[in-house]
Amino acid sequence: MRIDVVTIFPDYLEPLRTALLGRAIERDLLSLSVHDLRKWTYDVHKAVDDSPYGGGPGMVMKPQVWGEALDEVCAGDPAPRLVVPTPAGRPFTQAMAHEFAAEPRLVFACGRYEGIDQRVVDDAATRMRVDEVSIGDYVLVGGEVAVMVVVEAVARLLPGVLGNPVSAQQDSFSDGLLEGPSYTRPEVWRDRPVPDVLRSGNHAAIARWRRDRSLERTFDRRPDLLTALPDGSLDKHDRAK
């Protein structure tokens, strides 16, 4: 997968070149190109923003600059997919991460200030798939952190990135539920023992116990996920919980 990010703060994306993702880039499992939006400015002040039509606080990012940037970054690609983080976007979910992970290329536009002139998205949508996404119901200062969240969630799904591919198959949300609690050595820590069933070697009982903890946690913290489960997702034992 090829990933391009356009931002006025290229250094913000450097963490993506460390740890697991950094190793994946070194192994050519994905490529990451970060572009400074100011490369496409055309005035001595390298202006990327201007006052909003209709008044209101803050500034809006200029369409001319973004248009030139996306034209060049997306040039020659028959089907780039443009992802624009915004508080007003569709919720970014694990299902969306899987969808993005199937794409050969993703281009991310990092907004700042009050956001990007809407005509940039409208214009791009005439030539490519555009997804305006939100990583949660809170407000950040810019799109860079959101891009790092999305890139990490997507990249970990790419073949070879995670040491154990089973991990991605057993993620929270992979079966529509939150994952349950995890334990490791020591067997007892501050008078708190590991649940006996996890040391029993009875794999069926362990699977049942894990499913029950996952259902309980989901019911307690995210009951909305339970109502969104496809019909038939819960067996009679699940329903008895």
Ligand SMILES: N#Cc1c(-c2ccc3cc[nH]c3c2)n[nH]c1N
């Ligand atoms: N995704 C997302 C966001 C943002 C966000 C994204 C882009 C910009 C550009 C200026 N301010 C921004 C906030 N805030 N909260 C979220 N869940």
